Amino acid sequence: MNKDIDFLASARRTIELERDAVNDLLSQLDGDFEKACKLALNCTGRIIVTGMGKSGHIGNKIAATLASTGTPSFFVHPGEASHGDLGMFTRNDVVIALSNSGETSEVLSILPLIKRMNAPLISITGNPDSTLSRAGDASLNVTITEEACPLNLAPTSSTTATLVVGDALAIALLEARGFSAEDFAFSHPGGSLGRKLLLKVSDIMHSGADIPRVNEKTMLHQALIEVTQKRLGMTTVTDEAGVLLGIFTDGDLRRALDHEVDMKQTPITEVMTTDCTTVHSDMLAAEALQIMQDKQINSLIVLDQQQRPVGALNMHDMLKAGVI
Template sequence: MPSFDFISSAHRTLNIESAAVATLATRFDSHFVKACTMLMNCKGRAIVMGVGKSGHIGKKIAATLASTGSPAFFVHPGEASHGDLGMITSTDVVIAISYSGNSNELVTLLPLLKRLNIPVIALTAKPRSPLGEFAEACLDISVEREACPLALAPTASTTVTLVMGDALAIALLEARGFTAEDFAFSHPGGTLGRKLLLRVADIMHDETAIPRVSPTTPLLQTLMVMSEKGFGMTTVADDSTDLLGVYTDGDLRRSIDRGIDIHTAVVGDVMNRQPITVAANALAAEALAVMEQKKINVLLVVNEQKRLIGVVKINDILRAGII
């Protein structure tokens, strides 16, 4: 096999596609604003259509819209002509993708969309094409050249189309005030959803499981309580159950380093009087970040009144699949 400079080829493709994407900055005009406004005001769904490579890009655009607060799905124009047009209602907006603006499957549907009074947003390189002239908003996805040296395989043009779709989706996301929690509700099954939805209260051990001793408890007895509960720590509270401090395995090592006699000391003399706490409604991911930053394995959970209501261990968070 003759030698070939694959790296140079890759750089050429990257340069061509990067330049093509850069030209989009000059094309966010009144048509883009109108397209966004149409989608913002849409009472139904965004119906994305395209044939061939445009169809593949259209599926990605529909998925991005749907996951960022704009209900959307993809309908193949050919299938629409054979029954799937019934999936589209008069409250929807169609996003039609065709580089030439003259795809037969799409052009065939235009009179039907007109009859149903369904507005159309076109993504095309030919504004004067049948699709471009029919659409209420026409977004220019033209490129100077494709990365394919034969000018046959859609490459730079499909990249530009994808970026234009992303620009629409993100503009709508920001205009709607779409939040990370909103995004998580569209992704409940994965790690992302768990990071954004799981709260400390969902995984903490409740108050009945919390090890607790009084400040006058002998240190040896305190260590027995710590071993029995298995949290590597115990809380220290007075008779009114107000939290006074915490004593951990790390505190024990520090006590020994200081020469504290564990046979005579009481826990109140050596406890940490400023335990690190977390709110019950905090995200589990936030609690994990605190643990990693402070290099601790357990957090005390408090309510809005700063009363101790639970404890969460780093293993609880890891088992929940946060990372």
């Protein structure tokens, strides 16, 4: 054991070598990358990714990224493929095969069956003269100068380069398909990102009798009762037709107390805020949150087309819904 090792120097060396491997990819991109993109775009089945060992782990990540960005994809272990899982392959699929050497036996053993099935093959390999590279309908070169491993043995720089090319392919396809943030959210409904992108104001707002509401003739002390009962830290103020005139918040109450107003004799219209921020129910909750953060406010009123309150929400509702 070398107890005198400089850990920071080792880390910097690893990062620099992997950075250089990624930079080298820029000069290695050619027409085959475009060909690979077109094969994937024209695929009427699924993108099947396969690879052995560390390449397999990277392949799993590439398949997951493709699937989550609009390109249906899954990973098949090449060893399992030779023992029945080739039944998952169809002639409508496109196969992406990974092997740094391009000579991995488990991968090469299934090539004849892929070719016989006439499924297009995209190879990603660090050896452009390898069997796998030559077999590809499109061959992506991820040749590296040196692994980050000081023995130049453990897959490090090579797996990083392969992963980056996989990401480049996924993002190019995402852009070609016009894949949107909403599309992304539909494939991530269980996560916080999905909630942020899919939830609308109407999904989380308080509505009906839960909306704090007083009319323009209400006295301040009566409005305070409404604020307390509805527990949103504010109340709307409307005219006889139900049209919003203003909002009364905790901040308005503090200002009223500073001016020592008579709570029983002061109409709510004298202390309310008329220039209040409002939103509509079809707005994304994430957009409403951004408005609250930009304006440094804790509550929002939701209006219909006639400027009547149909909902109300505050920062706690955003937090409870997982938008924050």
